[in-house]
Amino acid sequence: MRLTQYVKFREEKFGGVLFETRSEKVFTLNPTATAVIREIASGDEATIATRLKDRFVDQGDAIEREVSAFIADLRQRGLIEG
Amino acid sequence: MSGPGAAESEDLAAPLYVAWQITNECNLACLHCIEESGPGKAFADELDRDQVFAVLDQLLDSEVPYLSFSGGEPMLHPHFFAMVERACERGAQLKIETNAHYLDPANAARLKALGVKAVQVSLDGASIATFGRMRVRGEFDRVLDGVRNLREAGVPIEINFSPASFNLHEVDAVVDLAYELGAYSFYTGRTMYTGNAVKAWRHLEVKEEQYVAFFDALRRKTEEYRGRMRVYFHEAGLLEELRYRIRHPAALLIVLPNGLVKLINALPFICGDFRRDSLEQIWARFRTAWHDPRVAGFVEDLATDPGKTRTLHQWVYL
Numbered sequence: 001m002r003l004t005q006y007v008k009f010r011e012e013k014f015g016g017v018l019f020e021t022r023s024e025k026v027f028t029l030n031p032t033a034t035a036v037i038r039e040i041a042s043g044d045e046a047t048i049a050t051r052l053k054d055r056f057v058d059q060g061d062a063i064e065r066e067v068s069a070f071i072a073d074l075r076q077r078g079l080i081e082g
Numbered sequence: 083m084s085g086p087g088a089a090e091s092e093d094l095a096a097p098l099y100v101a102w103q104i105t106n107e108c109n110l111a112c113l114h115c116i117e118e119s120g121p122g123k124a125f126a127d128e129l130d131r132d133q134v135f136a137v138l139d140q141l142l143d144s145e146v147p148y149l150s151f152s153g154g155e156p157m158l159h160p161h162f163f164a165m166v167e168r169a170c171e172r173g174a175q176l177k178i179e180t181n182a183h184y185l186d187p188a189n190a191a192r193l194k195a196l197g198v199k200a201v202q203v204s205l206d207g208a209s210i211a212t213f214g215r216m217r218v219r220g221e222f223d224r225v226l227d228g229v230r231n232l233r234e235a236g237v238p239i240e241i242n243f244s245p246a247s248f249n250l251h252e253v254d255a256v257v258d259l260a261y262e263l264g265a266y267s268f269y270t271g272r273t274m275y276t277g278n279a280v281k282a283w284r285h286l287e288v289k290e291e292q293y294v295a296f297f298d299a300l301r302r303k304t305e306e307y308r309g310r311m312r313v314y315f316h317e318a319g320l321l322e323e324l325r326y327r328i329r330h331p332a333a334l335l336i337v338l339p340n341g342l343v344k345l346i347n348a349l350p351f352i353c354g355d356f357r358r359d360s361l362e363q364i365w366a367r368f369r370t371a372w373h374d375p376r377v378a379g380f381v382e383d384l385a386t387d388p389g390k391t392r393t394l395h396q397w398v399y400l
Contacts, residue, residue: 006199008147008175012095019098019147021175021199022238022266023312026098026333 001040001071001082009037018079027079036070040080091333092369096144096361098333101152101347104134104165106339108154110181111218112206113282114244114273116347118395119154121219128339131161133357137341138165140361142172148199152179154339163192170197177202179242181220185228190235202240202269203229208255215248215285226263233264243270246286250296257303261311268307270300271316274348276391320348320391324381331372335364345371345400348391349380352399371400 003009006022016034018027029037032052039048048071052063074080091097103117105128111120129137141149149169156162157180169176178193182203185193193201205225207213213222232239241260243253253270260268272293273279279286288296297317304313316323327346336344341356343364353371354364371377376398384390 006175008173010096010098010145010147012093014093017094017098019175021148021177024099024148 001080003037003040004079004081007079011038020077020079027077032066033070036067091331091372094333096365097146097335097368099148099150100141100146100335100337101150102137102337103153103339104151104156104162105154105159107158108181109158109183110155110220112204112220112278113216113218114206114246114277114279114286116274116277116279116394117154118277123154125339129341129357133341134161134165135168137337137356138168140356142169142174144361146174148175148177150177150179150202155181155183157184157189163196166193166196166198175199177240179204180228181217182225182228182232183221185231187231187234190228190231190237193232194235194237198237200238200240200267201232202242203232204242204244205229205256205260206244206246207249208252208259212249212252216244216246229263229265239263239265240267240269241265243268244273245270245288245293245296246273247288247292248285250288250292253296253299254303257300257307257313261307265311267312267314268303269314272319274320274391275389276348276394280392321381321384321388324348324384328372328378328381331369335368342397343368344397345377348394349377350394350396350398351377351380352397367400374400376400 006020008019008021010017011034015031016029016037018029018037035052036048039051048067052067071080105124106117106119107124108119109121151165156178159165166176176198177200178198179202203225205213206216207222210222214220229239241263243256245253257268273286273288275283297315300313300315307313336347337356338344342352343354343356345351345353345368351371353367356364
């Protein structure tokens with residue numbers, strides 16, 4: 001799993017931004033979403049949730065559900081592939 | 083994650099997009115040129131090689147994700163390919179905005195090898211007659227060859243069209259031509275009354291009722307090419323656009339060939355100078371400059387005097 005060819009990511013104080021440079025659309029990311037994007041280059045969906053659980057206080061399976069939904073959203077928008 | 087365009091420039095550590103006019107020199111002398119570019123029109127004080135790379139490295143060090151090189155004709159810049167190489171090898175997404183006259187097979191292949199994101203070509207007509215009237219000294223067939231060379235090399239292509247009274251009737255044909263040439267995007271909007279267009283306005287001016295038909299045609303073309311080529315058109319007038327920008331400045335710097343930085347292309351305000359200021363200083367000034375009452379004053383003056391855009395080259399330093 002990786003960001004698609006024309007997507008750039010930059011961390012910011014508030015979290016981060018994804019910039020889809022073909023459509024010139026910018027997406028702002030909160031800290032959790034930023035952490036997911038940071039992890040995307042180095043792991044699969046399951047391990048991302050595990051690693052995030054180590055960093056954020058989880059309530060039930062909330063992180064896993066949110067990560068799955070977020071990744072599905074990224075795919076649907078064409079921001080990630082693989 | 084929030085939607086597109088939600089990032090406000092005030093919240094960002096650096097610009098997201100830098101549009102850099104790397105030279106004012108051009109092989110053409112287009113009727114509508116905002117920059118008044120042309121043969122022999124390079125600024126006397128354009129940045130030298132060391133200055134150019136110092137600016138570029140600052141942008142890349144600050145992770146500016148998206149750059150464009152335009153002009154004038156950017157491929158006439160003496161260090162054009164070295165700049166492209168530096169930007170691409172350090173991971174920026176780079177768009178080249180060109181008139182395509184120098185896109186021979188070797189140069190197109192070189193741009194592909196260096197990894198440019200896209201090349202945007204200006205094509206202001208679907209025939210030699212209309213193209214040649216707008217693009218003085220331009221060669222229609224050479225542009226088509228240049229775009230075909232891009233396609234052959236595998237470089238993503240964008241086509242830009244500037245409307246005028248004498249080429250409006252070709253809008254359907256030029257969208258079709260862009261698709262046939264392999265473009266993935268087509269851009270157009272309203273031609274601005276500034277730069278060379280001030281002197282040529284009687285030839286260029288598009289009446290409001292003509293624009294209505296023009297944008298209707300573009301809506302039809304958007305549907306026709308949906309899923310195959312994106313047709314983008316900016317229907318809003320300048321005043322509406324600038325009023326919006328005052329409330330929501332885009333995270334975009336416009337860099338002139340001499341290193342001066344404009345607030346936005348459609349205003350005369352200068353908010354920095356790369357020969358003297360760091361990117362951090364310029365970005366800080368850019369964000370406060372949008373609150374300067376002179377900016378809002380200029381925009382509101384346009385409501386009563388739309389022709390004030392003729393003064394955009396009389397720079398005002400903030």
